[in-house]
Amino acid sequence: MNVFSIIGPVMIGPSSSHTAGACRIGRIVYLMTHGTPLKKVTIELSGSFAHTYQGHGTDKAIMAGLMGYQTDSIEIRDALNIARDRGIDFTFVPTHIPDSHPNTARITYELENGEKGSLMGASIGGGNIRVEAVNGMRVNLTGERTTVMVLHNDVPGVIADVTSMISEKYSQLNICNFTLGRQEKGGLALMTMEFDNPCPDSLKEDIEQVDEVVNTVVFPAI
Incomplete structure (x- = not known):
């Protein structure tokens, strides 16, 4: 365990789990797709994400990550408006994903080049994440390497x-x-x-x- 697991990352608040971790889940998609612009995205939120995502800024954080912003980017606060200005069609769906971590997001996306994909990840505390599935296939990665x-x-x-x-x-x-x-x-x-x-x-x-x-x-x- 490193010090960031205890004090959390440099970030825009209010929560390392609900904001910083959420941003990093979205950013994995951005990195996987090499920043190809999004056309449409559906973000399913499970557990505590589903209950508190608006109050804790989880929706803004995930969308910011999807657009390539970092956990400390001031743009997180206005990420939904930025996404609208870019013409991204986005939807947040509170749901229940069985046997998942309490802070789980499942992202299904379509890029402007027509490519489609999905990713499911969890924010496990202190801004740390665990990606558990990509395009329906099991993975286990942290994004730290x-x-x-x-x-x-x-x-x-x-x-x-x-x-x-x-x-x-x-x-x-x-x-x-x-x-x-x-x-x-x-x-x-x-x-x-x-x-x-x-x-x-x-x-x-x-x-x-x-x-x-x-x-x-x-x-x-x-």
Whole structure:
């Protein structure tokens, strides 16, 4: 545990869990999509998020994160109006997501380029977050480190091929967290890796040369 887990991040208030953490959940989507402008987004809020999101600024914080703002950005206070000015069609839906953390948001989005996706994450205290699903597939990432997400066909040998290539060509990199999620056996799977150090730009291209890899997303720590 570091000091920020105790005192929380530098942020626009009022709450590290309901504001800073919420902003970081939205910002993961921004980083995953490399800042491609949003067209439409639906944000489902569960648990205490659903009950207090307007009073605690959770709605503004998530929307600010989706647009790329940081936890200490003054724009958080006016994020909904900024989103309207940008032509983003957004909806907040209080709901109940079974077996989820009390501060959970599920974000379903469409980008201006037509790309669609979803992410579910929880604000777990002190501004820290845990992303639990991307496009319906299980992940386990914090956003605190460089993250590489590899969409691939669920066939034998892909994980070994990707990790062996990283070991051989990028021996300076250390994988500190690894998760595999899949839609169904033999379908698409999502390999998620967090690294202790920044990744070279060439890593994405090299991973996408591996057989059965469909797409790779690399994004820095939040």
